[in-house]
Amino acid sequence: AQVDTLDIVVLVLLLLGSVAYFTKGTYWGVPKDPYATSALNGSAAKKGSRNILEKMDESGKNCVIFYGSQTGTAEDYASRLAKEGSARFGLKTMTADLEDYDYENLDQVPEDKIVFFVMATYGEGEPTDNAVEFWEFMNQDPPSFSENSEEKPLGNLKYVAFGLGNNTYEHYNSMVRNLDKILTKLGGKRIGTAGEGDDGAGTMEEDFLGWKEPMWAALAQEMGLEEREAVYEPVFSVEEREDLDPETDTVYLGEPNKNHLENSQKGPYNAHNPFIAPVAESKELFTVKDRNCLHCEIDVSGSGISYTTGDHIAVWPTNAGMEVDRLIKTFGLEEKRHRVISMKGIDPTAKVPFPTPTTYDAAIRYHMEICAPVSRQFLGTLSAFAPNEEAKKEMAKLGSDADYFKDKISSQMLNVSQAVSAVHPDPWSAVPFSCLVEGLNKLQPRYYSISSSSLVQPEKISITAVVESVRIPGAGHVVKGVTTNYLLALKQKQNGDPDPSPHGLTYAITGPRNKYDGIHVPVHVRHSNFKLPSNPSKPIIMVGPGTGVAPFRGFVAERAAQAAKGDDVGQTVLFYGCRRQAEDWLYKSEWDEYKKVLGDKLTIYNAFSREGPNKVYVQHLLKQNGKSINELLQQKANFYVCGDAAHMAREVNDVLGQIIASERGVDEKKAEQVVKSMRSSGVYQEDVW
Template sequence: MATYGEGDPPDNAALLCEFLRDEQPNFSGVWFTVFGLGNKTYEHFNETAKMVDKRMEELGAERIFPMGLGDDDANLEEDFMRWREAFLPKVTGQFGWELNTDAEGSRQYRLEWVEEGRPYFKGEFGRLTAYERPRAPFDVKNPYLSTVTENRELHGDESQRSCKHIEFDVSKARIRYDTGDHLGVYPTNDSALVEAIIQLLDFNPDNVFRLINVDEDATKRNPFPCPTTARMALTHYVDICAPVKSHVLRGISEYTSDEKEKAHLQLLSTASEEGLALYNTYIQKERRSIVDILKEHPSCKPDIDHLLELLPRLQARYYSIASSPNKQPDKIAVCAVVTEYDIGSRHIKGVCTNFLRDKPVESNVPIFVRKSQMRLPTRPNVPVIMIGPGTGFAPFRGFLQERQHFKELGKDVGAMHLYYGCRHPDHDYIYKDELEAFVDAGVLTHLECAFSRAQAEKVYVQNKLWQTKERIWDALVQGAHIYVCGDARNMARDVQNTLLRIIREVGGKSEDEAVNYFKELEKHKRYQADVWS
């Protein structure tokens, strides 16, 4: 059970969590256990899993095994493998079952070829021809094939990185969004990596097939939209860039003819101390994908249909929307830093940011809106404090557009404090001209910029907060709302600690009083964070 954002469940678990919270079913006689997928850099670490575990017990179910908490900031795969190794003997012993170790290699889907000339999925989700004949509502299962109307570079010429501002046309989609929402983007895999797998495994990528669940009663009939071709599946539906999961390594080891290579793959998929340590270094830290594994184990030649069954689905990526529907009702803007780096001789590229990087105007991208909890106060005269270094500024661009709209309507608009940070004012100061225009228009009343590499001493947003501590406290006394967006690992934590220090030292609160004050801010949605690691 995963957790994202402010302790929220993922989309596919929202109804279950709502049912468990709001209803009172009798679960006596039901056995359960929970494994959580979370990240310790987030304040609400594994909150959804903890809620489900607690409610199941309260509703009468019996916990057969203690809850496991996976930490994606460390090694989620190792956490699960260790938990599973203890869980399986417990559950088999409890019910008197015999653990069938061969079952892990059993196929869940059977291959069926489709006759030539029949229609097949070419990147759509949900139904064939969904992009040619779109039907609302649009969501994670039914994205809208939008048109790119703008794609421009935000970083300066001296920056060694790239940050893109991209706008999507939604005028014909009846897509509604609110300032602070997220945009889901479905990327496609790099065609060079797709071609590499085709060459390494030497198969015809354009034959049409379907994979059908061998369990006729299963609710999940296919692992991805079928019928399709292997080329389409590798391009649109399976993740070929992420570090390879242990069960994939175990599955493909059976297709490896070289005994040394086979033993290496099997060790990587084993929950022994040696296997876990090797997996953590070779796969996790060095970010080896299925393409890397096939290249480095040349005798490994899995059947493509089995490999496609084993690989995880390619997931949508989410970006904070950087526009306001009151200013841009027919367009949605996002901004993103392009992810790419080297590990040894291998060049690692982020799937979605590199997919978006060179998307030309008039090209198409599947998108949908996911609602967020981060909202401006309903009254536009309430002051706000926005803290967002780098692309963490994205939702605040929407906030500023929203307040500018109200100001142009003649409404009383509250003070807006922005704490923005980047490395250097000439390299990666995004939206600089727009921010200066917001200041000139009287919409942005206080702009504090922290540049970490423009001078000898590094300056971060938390340093700017402390330098203006009296103004921050005065704004809080006046009912200001605080918003934080960006890095969860360091920035968000440092900002929170600085705010607590301001509450103590400027507000005259004790340690406990400051903590309680901050909790009240959170409770009343006066402190909201949209952070990631």
């Protein structure tokens, strides 16, 4: 038979495809590490080191702590376990990002080594982005381990497991629960209990602290470890660079990676590499003075960033100047804030969480989560560096007494600087900078449900964000959300608002070396499964009070555009709620415009909770309209919920069960089953936080 050019092309493509598949991307060279070449200390991202056992042997480790982390908390817990294992028990520990290794040789882990898994559950019981491949591997039946084909291939594996979850989600902590089941089934031996931290109940930190003590005791017994008095040992060396000044062009002043430093940002843009995007427009959506809700249009044209309606955009924030100053003052860094420092992991497996050389100021301003609630364990660690004996004692008490800590620190929502200076107002200059870098999380980008339609505006992404501002009764201070107040400051500046520093907060708005000047903000897009049906004629029901309406603005705009070009658009029903129509009704006038195009295809039910004698919420309106909701569901409508996970989303779930029970004449159990199967088949979709 003749082989023509097309056949050859197809064959070559198939061959390339297979190479790509079997090498898992090793050869197409997208750097896994954010600031490759310049600041990479661990060599995990180097080619050929995806073998964890080899890596452990090379670096003399007997304990690896893998993390599946989305927002940085699991990663932080992994680092803390690594430090503690080393300081208290002399374990040779390392942390490892799940996406940096392969797992075929998990069956070869020798008995004298221990493997920890710190696993966050994301969304609907899903793995975090960095755990996806690991999870696929473990869910093969059975996983394809390299050598051991016995029934219990993990017979030698000793492991420790902790999960981070949120009980307001249906699949609470499903990652750690399922992983534990799989590992046990394959013969692995768990040490201690499989811990579960609950963000929903606000007890994550205490759950973690409570779980780890008995776990350490069990591990010490299992491995014959002797506990010793933990002495602080820095993870990173910090070298002050006399040879460099902040103007030197190799010094990072907040640039997220090397390309940005060299003024040549390039894609792909992702969680390691933001795009510095112009803010095309920003405005206030509320009409009241004491609360703010922002609408921002982010211009991604020319970046190669694409999105589809329902995706999320992440904003990389900058800390408020006041908080940067507070931390610098608290830890006695005022004199040296602009000195250039280089940091390295003292152990080769430790990765510095930001690129260096940099300055103290830039590291704190752009890379460290300095405003978050301080952890009890960290206060205990800091006690060693207290300015006097009394402060030391107080810190040790705060670190060890959960009730005392709650009373003095967490009930007041103090961040690290506030907590430490409340114990003693003088500068805590003895605290090593490494200790702060270890003890505080890496500053995380925050996600927003995109409120525009990609069909209508593919190159402009809109955000609808309520500005976080929590007044603590009796504490005399207001906790200000990091990202939303930064966005508010950008908006004020862009619009030339009379109060350029809202609530007394100022920001380095023009960014490192003025690279964000002209109102730019670093962003990336995360694709989600929260999607309109591909067939526009399918009916949809959307429940989105408050900023939960964000993605539905995109959905409705998309359907209006489809209707305008003559598509047959199905029933589009929105349940929206806010306090008062004159105050916080988001996009009030836009809905009328969509209505003009969609006509009776669009129905909006509004719950104004503070207008009548009784509070009315979307759940109530759903119930009142149970009959038509059930009819739409029977016409194959998709059902969407967005917004508050803690209360609203859960109640909507229950109300839907009640509607199904009463409309279809089935008992509650059966109705619950129906709702569950709607969820698993993708008919019921949630985008909640």
